[in-house]
Amino acid sequence: MDYTAAQSGFRQRKLQPNMRLRNSSVDGPDGSQLFDDTSAAGPGAQGVYRNQQAGPQAAGLPGQSFLSDPMSNLAMVYGSSLASQGREMVDKNLDRFIPISKLKYYFAVDTVYVGKKLGILVFPYMHESWEVCYQQDIPVAPRFDVNAPDLYIPTMGFITYILVAGLALGTQDRFSPELLGVQASSALVWLIMEVLVVLLSLYLVTVNTDLTTIDLLAFSGYKYVGMIVGVVAGLLFGKTAYYLSLLWCCAAIFVFMIRTLRLKLLSEAAAEGKLVRGARNQLRMYLTMSIAAAQPIFMYWLTYHLIR
Amino acid sequence: MAFTLYSLIQAAILCINAVAVLHEERFLSKIGWGGDQSVGGFGDEPGIKVQLMNLIRSVRTVMRVPLIGVNSVCIVLLLLFG
16 A cells, blocks of 8 residues: 555645545544444434424323323424524534534544554654555544544643642642642643744745644644653652653654654655755754754743742 | 733734734835735745735734724723723
């Protein structure tokens, strides 16, 4: 199976077809590829039919004179159809603001994937092939490809980081429940700013890439794993352990980001390691290096005040 | 260090205001960043400066009217709640 042909066609930023394809892979009969779907049909359609069947059936039950009246039957059916229509409208409008179906792709993970990915985040030096697999122009769900970005690890990492920060502040007798909220919003603000700055720099350098905003969010969220490891080591074994493990995790995240972004941002020739001259390739190289270098800086910035 | 989401929103509003007050004729053209000077050849080499100029011009065009509303709301809120 040769994925390189499909990949070279994918260097361009085809935003609309990409998003539409990701959407279509979730809905429809292929939806079971992302998740093990145990429901037979959509819940909305089922609800309407179930209500319609329940109406006449309830009329047949003894003692239900209220429901034997055909008018109230009609009213119940009409009410349930109104409710399902309202729900569809809410879903459709919500989908316009928060792309829920696209988000589902990023949470299609399983334990094996999470384990492997955490291993790569902490020790990326033995991993050989960093390319994302595609399947008929659709990026494969994370549970089938360990190189695909996901949002599960960043979300869990963020929440764990806040809890560990609370724990660390507690050991220094500086804890209060409001501080958890302050830490959370602080880290969230830094994350949003980092994603916005990366988006801006990608726009300015006019890189043709199929990196979406959510992909960038996922990559920026991977550093929380290293931060947690560092802070826990510092809590257990003291300041030296904190610095050592933070150093290790910073180097690991640096290598991970460079190897992942190299394939997405640089042109094909440069990504394969050949030296390609030209101002544009140099600019892209600098961009990749600076995105990767920003991760250790943030990792230190967000954790140094927790270990005193 | 203790950032809140509200401070991020405030910073964003200030930055967009700063971009919106850059006048096309009186200032940007004088320093060679005017919108009519973004002529480039075809091909995929716009360069950073041209991209920045396009960005400034599009921000000014798009955000001019919403900024009126957002700034008024911000002023009222700051007057009322400090």
